[in-house]
Amino acid sequence: MKKLLALSIVAACSTSAFADVNYELKISEPQHHLGNVSVEFPKSAQSHIDVKLPAWRTGRYEILNLANGVRYFNAKDEDGKELTWEKVDHSTWRVHLNKPTEVNVDYQVYANELGKRARHIDDSHAFIDASGFFMFSESFRQEPVTVNLDIPKKWRSVSGMDNLESKNSFKAANYDVLVDSPIETGINQLHTFEVDDREYDLVVWGDGNYDVDLMLTDLKKLVATGNVIWDGYPYERYVFMVHATSGAGGATEHLNSTIIQRPRDRFGSREDYLGFISTAAHEFIHTWNVKAYRPQGLVPYDYTNMNYSKLLWIAEGSTSYFEDHLLVRSGIQTTDEFFKVMSKTINRHLQTPGREVQSASETSFDKWINQGGDHARNYSTNIYSEGSLLSLALDIDLLEKSQGKISYRDVHKALYNNHKMPAGFTDVDVLNILKDLTGRDYSSWWQENVESPASINFDELLAKVGLKYERPEKAKALASIDATAKNTGELLTLSYVRRGGSAWEAGLTTNDKIVAINKHHVGKDLKTSLETFKAGEKVTVDYIRRDALDSLTLVLSEDFDKPKKVVANKDATLEQKALFKAWIGVEHPADVKKD
The missing domain is CATH 2.60.40.3650 (Immunoglobulin-like)
Known part of the structure; x- marks a missing residue:
């Protein structure tokens, strides 16, 4: 004793x-x-x-x-x-x-x-x-x-x-x-406002082509959308910190604040402004998803070591998915602008061979050691785009099977209500939520799409909500070697060679310097140099590797001058239109009268 x-x-x-x-x-x-x-x-x-x-x-x-x-x-x-x-x-x-x-x-x-x-x-x-x-x-x-x-x-x-x-x-x-x-x-600007009895600060450091009045107007709309997904807000005061700067870009979520960095001249155009407000929406969503509830591997934070989790695709990818939903529902972003963002995400996914190699679960766990460059793109995915598209697939599946009554929003509402910090949630918790909501076992779906590389049929998926994923009618076919190059002076240097593409199969690799195609000197732009050729043609490529000149032959593949894009199906059925509204919260574009 x-x-x-x-x-x-x-x-x-x-x-x-x-x-x-x-x-x-x-x-x-x-x-x-x-x-x-x-x-x-x-x-x-x-x-x-x-x-x-x-x-x-x-x-x-x-x-x-x-x-x-x-x-x-x-x-x-x-x-x-x-x-x-x-x-x-x-x-x-x-x-x-x-x-x-x-x-x-x-x-x-x-x-x-x-x-x-x-x-x-x-x-x-x-x-x-x-x-x-x-x-x-x-x-x-x-x-x-x-x-x-x-x-x-x-x-x-x-x-x-x-x-x-x-x-x-x-x-x-x-x-x-x-x-x-x-x-x-x-030395900064400070603007305060109040929405639904909650206080907000917008503090801006640096000069730039931003419009503070527009930022304040849209932030007020954005912060009012929390109840679209969750029951209640986890804060009484929130701070948006903005750096209008040079040489830095990105953003980070925090407990009841965020820091957003953008080049000082990247606020003015509509595209640039949407980049800013989308980032603000992303970090705002993190106030719930990651800060109020987060995967078990991140609870509690270990500040001196790696914190592993197989669910970062939910923490980050689902956040990316929801940001456009809140922007559309609040009237900040149009449906056409939403479709444009979705098109880029899908196209980037389909042009990433790593999607056939690494699952969402694996890329989440490996986030701490993920490397950049062509190897990452050829053999890896990322938690943001992969998680966003998995969220899309799961959301539409839930909506379709429930006739619009249950959505992926309900999953996150349950995570917030039942798995708040300091407890972390697991994949079993998510599967239990799905079963409680639907009465169905999602274990097979999880194994096929999360634990294994997902294979999503976007034509079938988007058709369920009255959308099409198609090539523009005026798109022109082009010859391609399935690689990108940068101008390094008089020669073009390959910066990325897509796994399985024509350049890859022929034996070209990153950092090869392209000298000529069919004995004609390659100019400053690879696409321009291929304009006189057609897909299916066999060509000779002269290139320099390790300071030595060599040559090989390859068969040109087909590409297009315009990528595929998501558009509204003008002939969508009433059922598809109803599911669209349940999904994104606004009328299907075919039912919207234009001025």
């Missing part, structure tokens, strides 16, 4: 209950991308504490090695005396304690990686994702957190976290909330 009592006392002393972990970030040399961080950890009676910086950040399933920007690490006890420490792995500093004491850690962070959306400091702003700045200890991971910023006077700070006394100080329930609540501070 005495031994147990002693252990209990040590455990109680090792982490003081409800003691705050206090962070301070001082930015005195922003032009050099430097920040100085101080962390105060509560009193600990352990022999040592391990202080870590995450190796990746939430929303990006890739090891980023964020600790490589840390220098001048130092640790002191509560009396200001130096503590000994050692670095024990790529992102862990072990601080040794001689007695029970608070631990104060200081270090410098180099923050010049804007595109990774983890850390960036310059003379106009700082984007602060805790994973790139603030170290943590597992011993105090669940303790309350405070953050104080010491920044230039003219800077303004915005975050999804609540403020303390100052607008430059914040509080969070624990480190997990902190790491999922980035801060944008600097």
Whole structure:
């Protein structure tokens, strides 16, 4: 009993209950991308504490090695005396304690990686994702957190976290909330609005050809669509952070905020603006799908190692699928614009040989190690497009078999209602939801489409909702070698050779330099050089590989100057039109009167 009592006392002393972990970030040399961080950890009676910086950040399933920007690490006890420490792995500093004491850690962070959306400091702003700045200890991971910023006077700070006394100080329930609540501070625009008694901020850093009034108008429409899928909202306040910049693009979801990066001149045209608002819709949906509920392999987050899951196609791909639904239902996007996006997704899928090799389950698990380039396209898929198209196939199947009464939205509503964080959901949970909704066993469908490479007949699938997938009437047939090339000076260099295509079968590969076809010099554009040929012709290709000239023969394949596209079937039946409306929420285009 005495031994147990002693252990209990040590455990109680090792982490003081409800003691705050206090962070301070001082930015005195922003032009050099430097920040100085101080962390105060509560009193600990352990022999040592391990202080870590995450190796990746939430929303990006890739090891980023964020600790490589840390220098001048130092640790002191509560009396200001130096503590000994050692670095024990790529992102862990072990601080040794001689007695029970608070631990104060200081270090410098180099923050010049804007595109990774983890850390960036310059003379106009700082984007602060805790994973790139603030170290943590597992011993105090669940303790309350405070953050104080010491920044230039003219800077303004915005975050999804609540403020303390100052607008430059914040509080969070624990480190997990902190790491999922980035801060944008600097010279920025701030616009606030309210929809259905929930508060929203739009903070924009950088100049660009954006229209803030249009952004605000459409964001108000977008955030009102949550009840299209889910019962309730998981937040009372939400922050849209926008970077209008150069050299960076992309977006990341967070607990009750998002960061969206776009080139500063990519907001003006309708196509560019749709790219922005679609991204906003994607990240908004993530507030439920990933932040309110997510696959078991990501619960809880392990910030220093890979977090494996076979269901990332649901986390990301289903999010991509739903974004267009919300945009169409809210009136932000037209059905024609929706069809254009769907056409691109389907065409990209069908032109990716990797769809025959890797399943959605496999590509989800391998997201952490997926590589780019031609090998990835020839032998892999991705969680976004593959997951989006699987969501489409499952959605239409559910709608058809229930005469429009049950949809894939109901699956996500059930995930939100029954599998909220901190519990993670599994494939068994999804299959159980499908069975509860329909009374049918979807195990065979899952095996054929999720665990195995999916084979979707888009003609049959889209016909069920009154759509066609067809080649435009005026499309012209072209000769092709099933490869793409980039101009590298006087020669064209193959940048991608499609597996199973004519160039592949003949023996050409990426980085081969094409010199001539049938002894005629290839110009600056491969398509132009093939205009005089027809599909089925056998040609001789001269090329350079390893600085040596060689030649081979290949049979040209057929391509078209215009890709296939999704269009409304003007002769759709009443049943198909009804299913279309149940699917996307608006009337079938054949029933819409045009002005």
